[in-house]
Amino acid sequence: MVFPEFRPRRMRRTETFRAMIRETRLVPEQMIYPLFVLPGKGLRQEVASMPGVFRLSVDQLAKEAKDCLALGVRSVILFGLPEKKDGLGSGAYAKNGIIQQAIRELKHKVPEMTVVTDVCLCEYTDHGHCGCLAGHEVDNDATLELLAKTALSHAQAGADMVAPSDMMDGRVSEIRTALDENSFHMVPIMSYAVKYASAFYGPFRDAAECAPQFGDRRSYQMDPANSKEALREATLDVEEGADILMVKPALAYLDIISRLHDEFDLPVAAYQVSGEYAMIKAAAEKGWIDGERVMAESLIAIRRAGADIILTYFAKEMAKLLTEGK
Template sequence: MMFPDYRPRRLRRTEALRGLVRETRLHPGHLVYPLFVAPGKGLKAPIDAMPGCHRWSVDTVVDEAKEVADLGVPAVILFGLPEKKDPQGSEAWAKNGVVQKAIRAIKKAVPGLVVITDVCLCEYTSHGHCGVLAKDRVDNDATLELLAKIALSHAQAGADMVAPSDMMDGRVGAIRSRLDDEGFDDVPIMSYAVKYASAFYGPFREAADCAPQFGDRRSYQMDPANAVEALREASLDMEEGADILMVKPAMPYLDIIRLLRQEFTLPVAAYHVSGEYAMIKAAAARGWIDETRVMLESLLSIRRAGADIILTYFAKDAARALA
């Protein structure tokens, strides 16, 4: 039997050869670790739907941030659980809110760690929606000023980057203008530019206590059926001043990550969300899959699709495995 001159298996024979021709690299430096910060002291409360993840108080989150940095993961993103909620979500921009306190504490203890903050109202509003309400409808334009106030409060506390996740029209421009006017023109915006109304967010809503009290978020988050719309959303955010464009979720939307990578020169981030994490954890707990291999293969697929940055609850585990 005659073979062609080129045999692909020649370069797969050993790990050294495979590594030499590997097209896509995954490194801890590509990862961002999400952290949930809650009121109290000495808190490390397990999140049932997300094994291995916890809610932290400000004092304990500092030690967790140190561990993240020691593993070579360069950044964290903070989500806050307030002491009290109201229809406006006013705790979100409080000077001494849990996120603002956590920013100051982490930047003092681990100054080299990049601290990103989620900018949204859903964790803080009594109704659980990402904006203020006009009767039973989320009022887009009335929400913009509040989002800008949140972002400014985070920048004033020392955040290195803000990440609006609300999906209100015009929010990147409103935040950019407010930050610039207040002298924070050097604080970048990582926009949740393409955020789908996904069923993969369930465990996060338990972790952050932010499920809507009525209705759902399909009137402001994107329809999972749409791809071309993703380009419109990303284009608008870029024009308004976004520095990084994010796709959320990640693996069900690898085609969208690739689409943004091909169309834009800005860095592209992808959020490997709670549902993706929880499914791997659940299958591994039953012995159905090899958790470490599936984790790394999943993250590698997101990189291969074109993501420069991956936000993932696996960041610490992946960093250890990659070491």
């Protein structure tokens, strides 16, 4: 047998060689760690469907943030569970709402932590939808004002970046205008530009107690079958002033991440969502997979597809492996 002159295995033979030519790398600074915040004191409640993920009271946030920073994870995104819910989601934009309290706590005690906030109403409405209702339909245009009020209240509390996840048409423009008119020109918007109506969100809805009380969200979140529509959604958000474009979920939509990376010159974020996390954890617990390796491989895949930023519940766990040189 005559072998070719080039043998690819030569450069796979040792870890030093493999690391030397590795094309895609993960670093902790690229990851954003989601945190769920609930009322009360001294609370750390594990989410049953998301092992290792906790709902924390405000007084527990500083310790969690310091743990993240020690591992090199410099950013968190906050999701709130209010004491009360109503039809307009007023807890989302209340001056002393749960997220507003959480922002102030983190910026006071861990000022070096970058605090990103989810801007949506689903966690705060008694019907569980992402906007206010007109009958049984989400009223897109009436919701825009409430989303802008929410984003502005987060900025006033000290948020470093806001991330609208509602998928209402025109919300990026409305939020950008509200921030700029109130001298928050330097607060960026990380838009959930391409958010699919996915079945991978189940554990999150358990954690945030935000499942719709009727119907579903397919009238405003994207159809999983569509990719051209993703480009139209992202284009609109770019034109309206988004600073970062996000794709959610991640692993089932690597093609969409890649398309956005190729089509736009803005940074692309991807959200490795609760269902993706829970499946890996469950299979690892059963001994069916090597959890650490699958975690790392899945995150590398998201980066390789073109994501500059990854929102992931694995942020701390992956950062720990990276700091240990694994």
